[in-house]
Amino acid sequence: MMADCRERIMSEEYGDYIVEFDGRGENAIEQYRDYCPQIIGDRYFVVNENLENIDSFEQRDYPYTAIPKLYGLMDSTSVSATGAVRLQNQTGFELTGRGVIVGFIDTGIEYTNDAFKNSVGRTRIINIWDQTVNSGKPPEGFLYGTEYGMEEINEALENENPLEIVNHTDENGHGTFLAGVACGSYNEQQDFIGSAPESVIAMVKLKPAKRYLKEYYLVENDEIAFQENDIMLAAAYLRSLRIKYDMPLVIVLGLGSANGDRAGGTPGARFLSDLGKYIGECVVVPTGNESNERLHYQGKILEDETDDVEIQVGENARGFVLELWANSPDIFSVGFTSPLGENIPRIPSRKGTSERVSFLLENTVIEVFYKLVEFGSGKELIFMRVINPTPGIWTIKVYGSNILNGEFNIWTNLRQYMVNDTYFLKPNPDTTLTVPSSATGVISVGGYDNFANSIYSKSGRGFTIDDRVKPDMVAPAVNVFGPSVGREAILQGGFTRKTGTSVSTALVAGCCAQMFQWGIVNGNDPYMNGISVKNYLIRGARRERNIDYPNRQWGYGEVDVFNSFLILTRS
Helix, strand or coil: CHHHHHHHHHCCCEEEEEEECCCCHHHHHHHCHHHCCEEECCCEEEEEEEHHHCCCCCCCCCCHHHCCCEEEECCCCHHHHCCHHHHHHCCCCCCCCCCCEEEEEECCCCCCCHHHECCCCCECEEEEEECCCCCCCCCCCCCCCEEEEHHHHHHHHCCCCHHHCCCCCCCCCHHHHHHHHHHCCCECCCCECCCCCCCEEEEEECCCCCHHHHHHCCCCCCCCCEEHHHHHHHHHHHHHHHHHHCCCEEEEECEEECCCCCCCCCHHHHHHHHHCCCCCEEEEEECCCCCCCCCEEEEECCCCCEEEEEEEECCCCCEEEEEEEECCCCEEEEEEECCCCCEEEEECCCCCCEEEEECCCCCCEEEEEEECCCCCCCCEEEEEEEECCCCEEEEEEEEEECCCCCEEEEEECCHHHCCCCCEECCCCCCCCCCECCCCCCCEEEEEEECCCCEECCCCCCCCCCCCCCCCCEEEECCCEEEECCHHHHHHCCCEEEECCHHHHHHHHHHHHHHHHHHHHHCCCCCCCCHHHHHHHHHHHCECCCCCCCCECCCECCECCHHHHHHHHHHC
16 A cells, blocks of 8 residues: 555645544544545644546635645855855854754755765765655655655765665755755865854755646746645654754755735644744744745725736736735635626625636636635735736725735735736735745744845835734845856856845755754754744844834844854843
8 A cells, every 4th residue: 555655645636635633633544444544743634636537626615724835945255245155154152053953845956066065075974855756665654756865975975876766866956956055065176165064964855846736827838836735744754853963953945835814824834833833943934035036915895895916918918816815804706807898797705605606708717615714814815816817907806805904915916826927007016025934933034135234125024914023133135145057067166156035045954954053953042943043142132223023014123143153242
């Protein structure tokens, strides 16, 4: 059965579903044993079902939380700007991340790169779980992929053809870059060093999202996307390494999703948030690069009022999804007007209602699913799939009833999944945090340009939909220097520059490793967790005198881990 499950999990013919249970994992295993159950923590498990057995794949048939969300990459002498280098060299501190695991959930790692070797040429990578390679042995307790340990990696490094022993590559380079920025060893020739150059590294290479999910979210098949359930399993794997090696762990997720309530209610966000509250564990995530992409709308209406939400749709758009979120007791419903003037009147909102609307004058179909009380958040969700939209201005007419507050938010896909000329005509750049950065227990990092001393214009803005402060802080995100792969590495001496909040996230992750070394490894704060690390960094963050803090762009300020330690030693 296990071998069969291994193939099914990788197969495009089977779909994945996230199920919440009551903590009795043995009951879930028994009840769903024919569906390849995979337990994730004490709250969730993933099941696998043949897509031919599913009559329809719609919100009316499954809780919103059951359908995995799609995550995309958050990117498009910064280490010094964070204060990390000063801590590495400061007598009495000399914090380099020694004794701490920094675990990445990403596109893989170029393990042969010198950035991930120690001074004698041995690897600093403690483990790799490659979810895309199904030929080797998976990690204990997991059903797919292949795990490589430090011994195998060192053996590969001594071999003329390393891939014969460790068949792992990073074709994209995103994971390699982030790992280098956070943990890279000193390179004298390039004058490069990561934030935590003596930490040990773990990497999970995510398998690509399946076609059925890309089809559901109307994402082109050649776009890079990953599934929420694979990310959750990756985080669970990294936590197992923390327990196995008895070392503090920093988890780095350089990805984000546009699907979710922006309040931390999705399964992935809740799971990562829980991990950040354990002693010796910390989760660092980006706020995304969506603030100036014009893909968020915020409206407010009174009882029996309406709001015309206009969205410009570009040429050759396959389609996109829209999510309208609102707080109880407000109830919203929608109608539509096409660019050619065809009107679809109000579609009444009832529990579990779904409607498929075909336009007579155009080749457009809109599917509308109402969730009056969405399972994960308790909020109302209107989930809309806009298929083959006619170019031009579409109007979503929003109706309100039982209104107390009247505020609602609409988000669409990530920009990378949308044609360029698609956007709201009256967008709101605030509350553009990607999921899971709105979760309570994670450290959410925005980006700024340390060369120009200005905010990175695309950096996702807070606050959360329930008005909590996010981002927590910002770090350099523009033209950050780090290791590259492939042809780029050959042409540029093994290094490149990248921009995006995933980069700022990696920089902060290295600072977190320094914190854990000081607190847990050196015994100064043995009960340190992600929440305490976050608050240490917040206390030391640089704040300009002419800016009010916290705010939607800068959070509590620019990370300065050296200043955090100055405050600690002075208190």
